[in-house]
Amino acid sequence: MYIYNDFDAEFVRDRVRQFRGQVEKRIDGSLTEDEFKPLRLMNGLYLQLHAYMLRVAIPYGSLDAAKMRQLAFIADKWDKGYGHFTTRQNIQFNWPLLKDVPDMLDALADVGMHAIQTSGNCVRNVTADHFAGAASDEIEDPRPTAELLRQWSTDHPEFQFLPRKFKIAITGSPNDRAVTKAHDIGIRMVRNENDQPGYEIIVGGGLGRSPFIGKVLREFLPKAELLPYIEAVLQVYNLEGRRDNKYKARIKILVHEAGLDEIRGSVEETFARTLAEFKKPSDELVDQITTYFNPPEFNNIQSHAYEEALETDPVLRSFVETNVAEHKNPAYGIVTISTKPIGGTPGDVTSDQMRLIADLAEKYSHNEVRISHEQNAVLPHVRKADIPLVHAALKAVGLATANIGLISDIIACPGMDYCALATARSIPIAQEISTRFDELKLEKEIGELRIKISGCINACGHHHVGHIGILGLDKAGVENYQITLGGDATQTMALGERAGPGFAAEELLPALERLLNRYLEIRECSDEIFLETYRRLGPQPFQQALYPEEEKYAA
């Protein structure tokens, strides 16, 4: 876990001091809301449907117990006792009072956290694989690179007023859990033919109104050249990105309109200059950062506690099947804690739950917690022998839902319940789906299935890359839900295809039931997941299930 040095600490405190002054000026009336807006946005403070919302960065999704406890403290003291984890590894507090926000920021600074660059047209919180440093399939831990990028982008003089926001994600594993191809820049850690470490740079991905899958801008970039290269990409974007239309201002549109080769040419030309000027970060600095992410000291003492418990406890077995992933150390497992109990709000975690997660992290996971873009919490380093204990503790507070990767592990944006831009509800839809399929007892039978729901075309719920995507629209004042099929958020990224006309809210569940019953009938075997069946057979059988009336007419 990266620990702030004096420089980081002073930088963050200074920002809080500045913002406290700005809030005072806003409250006494010397700043209008218009003048205050860009200032509050620089500090992660949004004005939502009902209240202000403070978005706090969790750099590359990494927390320790102290940070988690502080988030719980903030939720209790200045909010309604809970927080909401987002798809970009942030936590949002939905009910702060303006006058309290500077105190909240000070409380964050006490544990080395902040809300800087979580909004505005700048480089946002850099996200990374939530299994970083633990996954068995990892080439290299992406977090030191993510931390370098955090430092580089923080308060970068050129890039605070870009055409639009800019999101970077990084993965150190060939199995992409960080959705790198749907980011403005996606970074994959790779090795070249001489086995030297470097990066593949992907550019111009993004969801939103016009979804694009990112394209490879540079196949191999030597490790030491990353910052000058990224600086060149951003400079080209800052100078050439469109500013005439907010919906065409992301880099994906520039890449699309100018063409990948043209952009590559401009980037390489600019890169020659940035590289010449940019002495690489000193080895001391890089080493210092890397040291913070050294693997913990693993405990490899033999124990059969895990195997024995698995044999006798079917509930534990079912939890392990879905919620425990393979760790690079065979004596360990990666435990994902679902924030999505059946019928709950995806991503919402109460202060009590945060404290319990903090306790478990301290006791069983080398003091580490991660927040995933799927809005779940992760204990990355749990000794297998301890997993039964962790499971029991989670069960006691309703956090042991065994549904990771299943139908109720839904990504849903805040939608109409919080968001001023929403055209439909999204959280209640997620709740209905998870409740219904739990009643049907079909969840395990259906197996891996990624449902993602957005409450408007801005696509914060990533519906384009859901195996089943649901987009809530407003049709003449009535909610209408469009279904897309076949999306994929991983290294084999695909955008879902629209299945047909949308459904009214009350028609949606029956339609999904028909769809999934059809899947169960036509899959080759129980190992063939929904996405694979879709890829094998195409949309037709699924469309027939969704729109049976039309099938009748056609017949």
Next chain:
Amino acid sequence: MPVIIKDGKFVEDQFLAAGGGFIQLDKLSLSTHGLEPQHTGVDVPNDTKPEALAGLLNSVEAIRIPFPSFADGRGFSIAKKLRRMDFNGLLRAQGNVLADQYPLTLRSGFNEVEIPNEQAGRQPQAQWSDAIGRVNNNYLDRLKGADQAA
């Protein structure tokens, strides 16, 4: 009268006072404007590609870049790029620059900022001299290996 901010202070326009003048980029033709190179300034719109200026960097003394809105950050990158192209003359940011953005302009390579008088009334000198304290000791300089004790 616009106000020039240099080293965190409101000052008079030294470039004009010394006999300099600014000419629109598209009207810049050295034979007709009648200014000596050391007195020639050029107004460069912020949608200009910096590469297009390569030919005149040695024949002008000053470049002025407009900020049509404080949310339009192209000027920062133009300045930075011109410095990387070894332009050593005066770089001035003109227009909608907030005191809070002053450190960004200096770090991008500008020497000074020119704001309309009425804006200077709302953002008095104290705000600019305060802001200058945030220029040094930043993340980027540390990463680029600029000298740092700790």
